[in-house]
Amino acid sequence: MPHHTVYEAKIEHLQILDEDGKLDKKLAKDTLSDDQVVYLYEQMRVCRELDEIAFKLQRSGRMGTYPQNKGQEANAVGSALAMVKGNDWLVPSYRENAALFMHGMPMHYVLQYWMGDERGSKFPEGVNITPLSVPIGTHMLHATGIAWAFKQRKEADRAAITYFGDGATSEGDFHNAMNFASVMQVPCIFYCQNNSWAISLPREQQMNSATVAQKALAYDMPTIQVDGNDIFAVYKATSDARKRAVEGGGPSFIEGVTYRLADHTTADDARRYRDQSEVDAWLEKDPLIRTRKYMESVGVWDDKKQVELETRAKRIVKEVVEAAISVSVPTSSEFFDDMYAELPEDLKVQRDTMRTSSIGRNPSQIGLTPQSAQAIEAH
Amino acid sequence: MAELTLVGAITSTLDQALARDPDVILLGEDIGINGGVFRATEGLMATHGEDRVVSTPLDESGIMGTAIGLAIAGMKPIPEIQFEGFLGPAYDQFVNHAARMRTRTRSAITVPMTVRVPVGGGIHAPELHSDSPEVIYAHSPGIKVLMPCTPYDAKGLLNAAIADPDPVIFFEPKRVYRTFKEEVPEEYYEIPIGKAKVVSEGEDLTIVTWGAPVFQCLEAIDNLPEDVSVELIDLRSIYPFDMDTVAESVCKTGRCVIVHEAPLTGGFGAEIAARVMEECFLHLEAPVQRVTGFDTIMPYYKLENEYLPEAPRILKGIVECLAY
Numbered sequence: 001m002p003h004h005t006v007y008e009a010k011i012e013h014l015q016i017l018d019e020d021g022k023l024d025k026k027l028a029k030d031t032l033s034d035d036q037v038v039y040l041y042e043q044m045r046v047c048r049e050l051d052e053i054a055f056k057l058q059r060s061g062r063m064g065t066y067p068q069n070k071g072q073e074a075n076a077v078g079s080a081l082a083m084v085k086g087n088d089w090l091v092p093s094y095r096e097n098a099a100l101f102m103h104g105m106p107m108h109y110v111l112q113y114w115m116g117d118e119r120g121s122k123f124p125e126g127v128n129i130t131p132l133s134v135p136i137g138t139h140m141l142h143a144t145g146i147a148w149a150f151k152q153r154k155e156a157d158r159a160a161i162t163y164f165g166d167g168a169t170s171e172g173d174f175h176n177a178m179n180f181a182s183v184m185q186v187p188c189i190f191y192c193q194n195n196s197w198a199i200s201l202p203r204e205q206q207m208n209s210a211t212v213a214q215k216a217l218a219y220d221m222p223t224i225q226v227d228g229n230d231i232f233a234v235y236k237a238t239s240d241a242r243k244r245a246v247e248g249g250g251p252s253f254i255e256g257v258t259y260r261l262a263d264h265t266t267a268d269d270a271r272r273y274r275d276q277s278e279v280d281a282w283l284e285k286d287p288l289i290r291t292r293k294y295m296e297s298v299g300v301w302d303d304k305k306q307v308e309l310e311t312r313a314k315r316i317v318k319e320v321v322e323a324a325i326s327v328s329v330p331t332s333s334e335f336f337d338d339m340y341a342e343l344p345e346d347l348k349v350q351r352d353t354m355r356t357s358s359i360g361r362n363p364s365q366i367g368l369t370p371q372s373a374q375a376i377e378a379h
Numbered sequence: 380m381a382e383l384t385l386v387g388a389i390t391s392t393l394d395q396a397l398a399r400d401p402d403v404i405l406l407g408e409d410i411g412i413n414g415g416v417f418r419a420t421e422g423l424m425a426t427h428g429e430d431r432v433v434s435t436p437l438d439e440s441g442i443m444g445t446a447i448g449l450a451i452a453g454m455k456p457i458p459e460i461q462f463e464g465f466l467g468p469a470y471d472q473f474v475n476h477a478a479r480m481r482t483r484t485r486s487a488i489t490v491p492m493t494v495r496v497p498v499g500g501g502i503h504a505p506e507l508h509s510d511s512p513e514v515i516y517a518h519s520p521g522i523k524v525l526m527p528c529t530p531y532d533a534k535g536l537l538n539a540a541i542a543d544p545d546p547v548i549f550f551e552p553k554r555v556y557r558t559f560k561e562e563v564p565e566e567y568y569e570i571p572i573g574k575a576k577v578v579s580e581g582e583d584l585t586i587v588t589w590g591a592p593v594f595q596c597l598e599a600i601d602n603l604p605e606d607v608s609v610e611l612i613d614l615r616s617i618y619p620f621d622m623d624t625v626a627e628s629v630c631k632t633g634r635c636v637i638v639h640e641a642p643l644t645g646g647f648g649a650e651i652a653a654r655v656m657e658e659c660f661l662h663l664e665a666p667v668q669r670v671t672g673f674d675t676i677m678p679y680y681k682l683e684n685e686y687l688p689e690a691p692r693i694l695k696g697i698v699e700c701l702a703y
Contacts, residue, residue, distance in 0.1 A: 118484070123487055130488065138471060139476075145456075146449070176444065335482070338484075340544075341545055
C-alpha cells in the first residue's frame with residue numbers, strides 16, 4: 001500500500017439548548033438540573049449587570065479601559081460549574097468574569113483591576129485563579145505548567161482550565177502550550193471563546209481553517225466545537241473534558257462559538273469594522289434570552305422572579321462598585337514592596353527616598369539633611 | 380571534598396537539590412538521557428527518573444512558560460535554556476511573566492525558579508552560541524541575575540538561587556566549564572546573592588568584571604610590572620550587585636577598569652561606571668575605563684578572540700588608566 005490514509009479526523013458540533021430555548025432532552029441527560037440552570041442564569045445576569053455598570057464607570061471617568069463580556073457569559077458559567085472550586089485552577093484571559101466570580105474571586109476585584117490597582121489580582125488564599133491576562137495567549141503555558149504539577153505530584157483529582165479567544169490561537173504560545181500539554185499528557189482544558197472578532201480582525205482573516213477546534217487535532221487532543229451560548233453544551237463539554245483529565249486522559253480542547261456583542265473594550269468602536277446587521281443577528285442568540293425561555297418553558301421562572309433577580313443584581317453590583325471605589329488609595333511604596341520577597345538595598349533606598357538621582361538620595365553631599373532637602377523641595 | 384570542574388559542580392549541586400527536595404524538577408532540551416549538550420545534567424535522569432529530569436519538546440517559550448506554571452502550583456522548576464542565544468523565544472515568558480507575577484498579584488502568586496543558561500564566547504561555537512545578554516535581564520525588574528565563574532562559587536550561588544523565592548537567571552560561562560578543577564565541599568552551602576568577591580587585593584587600580592573574563596583579567600594582571608598592584612573584583616551577582624564592595628575599592632584605588640564580554644554601549648559596565656561616578660566622584664584619579672565586547676554582532680568564531688576582551692586588550696586598558 002504505497003499510498004494510503006494514515007490519519008482521518010472530524011470535528012463535531014454540540015448544541016443542546018437552541019436559540020429559541022428548546023432543549024434536546026436526550027443530549028441534556030446527565031447535564032444540568034433545573035436548579036443549576038437557574039443558578040447559572042443568575043450568575044450570567046449579575047455579570048451582565050456588572051458589565052453594563054463597568055461600561056458606565058469608564059464612560060464617566062471613574063475607571064480605565066474595560067473589556068465587556070456581554071454575549072459570552074454562557075461560556076464562562078457553563079465551564080466554571082464543571083470545574084471544582086478551590087481545587088482546580090482557572091487561568092483566564094479577560095472575558096470570563098463570571099467564571100472567576102464562581103470560583104471565589106471577590107467581584108469588586110475585577111473593577112479594582114481595571115481601575116489600575118494590582119491589589120485587584122491579590123486573590124484571597126484558596127482562590128485558585130491566576131491574574132487576568134492582558135497579553136494574548138501567553139497565559140496558556142502557565143495552565144499547562146500548573147496541570148503538569150498536578151500530574152507530577154500525583155494530585156489525581158485536580159485539573160486546570162485556561163480561557164482564550166480565537167485571536168490567541170495565532171500566537172506561538174498557544175501552540176507551545178498545546179504541544180507541551182499533549183506531550184506531557186497533563187490534566188488541562190483549553191477553552192477557546194471563539195467570539196468571531198479579535199479587536200477588528202474577523203475570524204476568517206485570523207485563520208484559514210474551518211474551525212478553531214481542528215487546531216487541536218495536530219496535538220492529538222480530544223476536541224469539540226460547542227454552541228458557546230448554550231450553557232448545557234458548554235457544561236457537558238467541560239465536564240467530559242475534566243473527567244477525562246482527572247482519569248489520566250490528558251488535555252482536551254473546546255471551541256465555544258459565541259459572539260462579542262460589545263466593543264472589544266471601552267477604547268474601541270466596533271462600528272468602524274463590522275455591520276450592525278451581524279450584531280443584530282447575534283443579539284437573537286444571546287445566552288440570557290434562551291436560558292430564560294427554557295426556564296419559563298419548564299416552569300421554574302417567571303416575570304416576578306426576573307424582576308426580583310434584576311433588583312438583586314442591581315443591589316449586588318451597587319455594593320461591588322462601592323467596594324471597588326472605597327478601597328484605600330495605594331501608596332507609592334506598594335510598587336516596590338512586592339518586587340522581591342526581600343528587597344535589595346538599592347530598591348529600599350529608591351522606595352524610601354523616591355529619588356533616583358544620587359545627590360537627592362543622599363543630600364548630605366551638598367550639606368543638607370534629608371529634612372532640609374525636603375523643605376527646599378516643598379518651597 | 381571533591382575536586383570538580385565548574386560544570387561538575389553544577390551537576391553535583393543539581394543532583395543534591397533533586398535528592399533534597401521532591402518539588403525540584405529539571406526541564407530542558409536534551410537534558411535527560413543525553414545529559415544536556417554540555418553534560419551539566421549527566422546521569423541525573425538515571426538517578427532521579429525521567430519525570431524529574433525531563434527532556435522537553437524543542438521549545439524555549441514552552442520550557443519557560445510551563446516552568447512558570449509549575450512554580451505557581453508549588454514546584455521548584457530549574458529550566459535549562461541550551462544556549463544564551465536561544466533565550467529570545469523565552470524572553471517574553473521570563474521577563475513579562477515570571478518576573479512580574481509577584482508584583483502583579485501583590486505576592487499572592489510567586490514564581491520561584493532558577494533558569495540555567497550557558498553564556499558567553501570563547502569555545503568556537505556556531506553563531507548565536509556565544510553572546511552575553513546579562514544586562515538585558517539586569518534591566519528587567521523582578522529577576523535576579525547571577526554569573527559565577529568558579530566551581531566553588533557555582534555551587535554556592537546555584538544553591539542560593541534554588542532556595543530563592545523569586546526567579547533567578549543563572550548564567551554559566553561555558554568557556555570555563557572545564558578549564559580547571561577546585562575543591563568543592565560535599566555539604567550544602569550557599570553564597571549570598573548580591574555579594575561580590577575580591578579575587579586579588581591591590582592599591583593602584585580596581586578591575587570590576589564577572590564570568591569568564593575574570594581569568595583574562597588575572598592573565599593581564601600577571602603581565603603588569605611587579606610594582607603595580609591591582610584589586611580584582613568578581614561581581615558574581617549582576618543583579619542585585621555589590622556596589623559597596625566596588626565603591627570601597629575604587630575609593631581606595633581611585634581608578635577603575637570594567638571588563639565584560641557584552642557590547643560596550645548600555646552594557647552593565649555602564650551602570651557600574653555611573654554608580655562609581657555617584658559614589659566615588661571625589662576619589663577618582665582617572666575616567667572609568669571599559670574594556671568590553673564591541674558594539675557589533677558577535678563574530679563567528681574565526682574572529683571571536685578579536686571581539687572578546689582578551690588579556691592584551693585588558694592590559695592596555697589598565698596601563699592607559701594608570702597613565703592618566
